[in-house]
Amino acid sequence: MAQKEITLAEFADELTERLNKNKTIDCCKDELLRLADIIKEKIGNEKILVTWKD
Numbered sequence: 001m002a003q004k005e006i007t008l009a010e011f012a013d014e015l016t017e018r019l020n021k022n023k024t025i026d027c028c029k030d031e032l033l034r035l036a037d038i039i040k041e042k043i044g045n046e047k048i049l050v051t052w053k054d
Contacts (some may be wrong), residue, residue: 011035
């Protein structure tokens with residue numbers, strides 16, 4: 001497993017592609033948790049419409 005530094009835009013593109021192809025995103029758990037931290041720090045007051053599935 002190789003690490004490389006990418007932009008948040010590149011990360012978002014990769015996640016979008018994986019989700020659209022119904023690929024797993026569990027490979028990115030640590031990165032998603034870091035992204036959640038960045039979102040809270042930088043754009044935490046922005047709104048998004050969600051449909052939660054249990």
